[in-house]
Amino acid sequence: MEITQQNFWANLLDILEEIADAEFIALDLEMSGIWLKPVSNERMTMSNEILYQEAKRVAQTFHIVQFGMTCLRYNEKSKEYMTQTYNFNLTPMFVGTGDEDKCLAKTIDRSLTFSYNALVFLKENGFSLSEAFLNGVPYLSRPDAVDGREEYLKYLHSPQGKYTKELAEFEARTRERIKSLSSKGRLKPTRETHTLRIHHPGRDDDESTRNKERFVKWLVATELDDYCAWRYNDNFIVVERLDKTRREWQERSGRTFDNNVEAISRQSAFRFIIEALVGSDFANDITPQLLDDEKTTSRFGDKLGEAWKHLKSLEQKIKENQPVIIGHNHFYDLCFIYERFIGSLPSTKNDFRKELRQLFPRLVDTKHLAYVQQKHGDHSRESLADLFKVWKDQKHPRFVQDTSQQPEAHHAGHDSWMTAVVFGKMAVSMAKNDPKLMELDDEALERRRPSIDQLREEKRKKDAIKQARRREQRSLERRKKREAIIRPEDTTKFPALGTQPPAKHSPKWPPEKPTTTATTPTSAESNGGDKPSQDSTPSSKSDTSTSGPINPSLHAGSTAWSKIAKKGTLHEKKPGPTPDELAKKAEEEAEEEAKKAEQEEEAKFGPFRIPEWDMKLWTKHGNILRMRRGRSLHLTDPTTPVVDEGGKAVDKDAGVDPIKGADAP
Template structure:
């Protein structure tokens, strides 16, 4: 999916939700230059620090012009679903207002392009000039902090600096004495006789610089003699008026500057919102939900569908759903089975039976202080206007409301433990009837509209995200986060979108995906320098900072070399073509608008990130199968490796008897099958699997030279 300024706000919710659901994120960066001629031949055998310094110079000098992100989600049937997004990145920020001009002027940005890179891109059919046409803006964390500091300085009264000239030598003494005497005379005049302000007439001059010096003299004298008063230019810059500050006007001015800053941050943060979501950082408050609602207004129901999908994903209502999510490749951080954090090598606190799973889930809910039903009602009541009242309800399937969930109904004489009022008997009967199987059509349109039954993409989506919801939840009687979305006004829908974004942000803080890249050392440098901050001076500092941002990193170049020392050195496209056969396990699919298949072009960031994701999954599962076979005593023999490398025709041509390798006499090359195709067992990946030993959190900084990022 090509993301531009035209569709960014519409695609943003889907991107954020995709990142929250995924276990892996493949990232690729295209740069305007990758060579540093100044240090290229400076060292014959550079140390790691010297290699880093050279790479830092490159990342600090050149720019990112394209970013590709592919999210990888493991579905319940063992297959994978990918979604790929490509962004054109540009230092150019389009301005529309005076506040925008002020904001952009304070940023010190440059565009540097290597001539060799420019020629290479043109040969590949990639147009660098598109960075000025329809790109999505971005601000780094450091640029946002810089803009905030500049705004705070503008909020303070203007600080008159010394003009730096010798007033006697430059003929300024006469004017300086005039200013001093005028202010002193005003001060010693009785209050009932003097004017409310002091007017200082500036001498006529054709020099803008001299007029600026005159103004600085006035401001400096005013700060010394009447610090409680302020200065402003008047009468086309020929007069400086010294007057009492209006506290109310000053407060409005400060508020206006803050509003301008917030508007600019919301407008220009852009791509960094996606980076923050991957990092588990803060992004919800930087998004104006009205922009999302407005962008989706041409597709009725899309904003509402987003709110529902976020709720369905973050608030599963059955222990069965929790169990399904726990079977995904979550390691070391957050376990969706028991809703707690624990080491993947240890078992969950309580998983011996279905009832224990339910009780563990209930215990986790209890520790949050209140049931999600009550919490969501309080959240909505706070944000929805008085005219849009929403009834307080309790859900008959809520584990907190009703601990005995055997039948999914309240027990005899039971009542909700939290303070909500029940609905009428008729409403409850209608709600019970709605769970008899007539709610399956509620989620039509959530994932690009309804599809035919044979559409495997939609079937995977349903199995992975929404099928459980159809059998457990009905929209006319559910907790308040989804209640009455069809009837919400635009303002209230914006509030719902804001709530959904905050929930995704909170979820991301405890759930970091594994970052996949191919030869990603330079990618990490450019990502940090572009979206985070200036690069640190030492390699050790960089390693620490990157690990803090990306705790889990795998480089597919190192993974490919581990699979095959020689062939692993092949370019990414060759690896992709080798492992992208239709019969190769595991099965990977994508929606039509969010994948490439064989239609992509190498060195386009989106397609490269897609290839990286596919190569990672295919090689990792291949290694997992081989490791499993080795442990079972079914390891591949030397002869089988030779058979894979050399076909019978070549062996015969060079005089090697192929029968000694086990080839039958009637064997033909076109009847051979890939070993991967015969394997029905896909396997299950885990961060601490042995196949990742030696490459876990390692990046390649030079041929045959790797460094460790953080700890394993």
């Protein structure tokens, strides 16, 4: 789904809901440049620290132009992953034309840098820079938002920095008066006192008068609840308490809305998505009035407070279950995300590693998974598109693609979807090849270890189920015995006790032909086989003179006998199956066996679902980022040792790969 400046606020709640419900979220970025000439020429002696410093320089120089995100949610009923993909074009431009917007743009003076090679690459893949700048989603970093508030407070005092002595004296005098009146209770909500007049002689066109009025309004809004300030005439500013009717009217019309807060919230737009991804607070910074559109109104009516409560509930839900973040070779992506939305990148690699663990405690790099999969086929040097071609045909797990998604390579949204598919297929394949990776790690086992009360309750439930099954079995046995003794539809007479039951009569087959002369079945055949002729009808004497028991329904000349005779010999052998029938039967048996094997695997792997984060798979291969020159950055706790596959401890700070050990390139 394409998210632009025009539909961002209308879809914000839906996007946050998808993040809150997602188990895994795949990210992909397109930047205005990804390479700078290295400072050091000693390429062969690069350490992880030098690689981090290079990535830091790149992230501080260039910008994010497109952000792709795919949310994965498992459907228990259909046994498949539902995906929702979003593509955000980001703009460095400032939106809004008010004084507060202009002040914000002056405060945060951005410099834009583009790499020529990056521009050519984006253009070849259909990216429109002008479209992104005009209709893209704006953003502010955390420090930018703080600086914007501080600068706007200065702007309230004096728009152009002309903080005169007269204005300073008026500010001090007014602040003390409002505080003293408030402390004495004269401005508390009572029936007698609702207004306060602040004297300030001046003219409408006087800049000093406008600055005084602006300051009083800001001071009342920050110091006093349920009050507003407005200019009465050239001599007074009135501070008046809002009654219920007037407050509701002003809330609907936006007159009590803090323009600065609105400007910062509107410009911060995309940062709220990042705050949700890192499990941080975002509801208090989102101005509810920005959500006041047709889509939000249809859900919550005119009650914007309900929309804000929903934001708070989503914020809490994401904090309780922060999704796993997936990326392909996304070390640079994470550096850009930190620099553009969180703050300035830390000075050292170790500090960055600690900060990253706090923001994204659960990370998976598909580049590292591909490197691990080299024993099953070396795909570690291939791009995301190549890996997608290799893994997309694997049957499980199944993914349902968003219908609004555009299948375009190097389109951040589509690339994030390919990353999600490659991740899911790889994870399931690794779990199938090594079932031990599906076991819970030590911490998860300790967390899930049941208490004594839980064990007792579980034993009580099992005993109750066993007793219920025994009662049902005994009841079934008694019912069968009663039915065996007497059945209403059975007329068999049981022999007396102590006597032997009569031998069962078993007629011979095929029946013997009668010894008396009679017409052969051919006479019946000559009459068409339906009715025997009068001459061929055997007499009653011939019936009684036959030797041995005979089935009376198959005596010579009977209709049944004639039908059998018409078909041919009684013991004629039926023809065997044709080769096509044999092939079809073999194919059906093979399909049945494959289906049975698949069901067994589904029962084992539950069913082809991506392993949960507390499995040993992610204890071993999670929180490892692939860097340049075949190196890895481990985000685990520095006090936790890392060992290679041979059990030998490796130095995480040296960038040694845990798969190959100290001999990694």
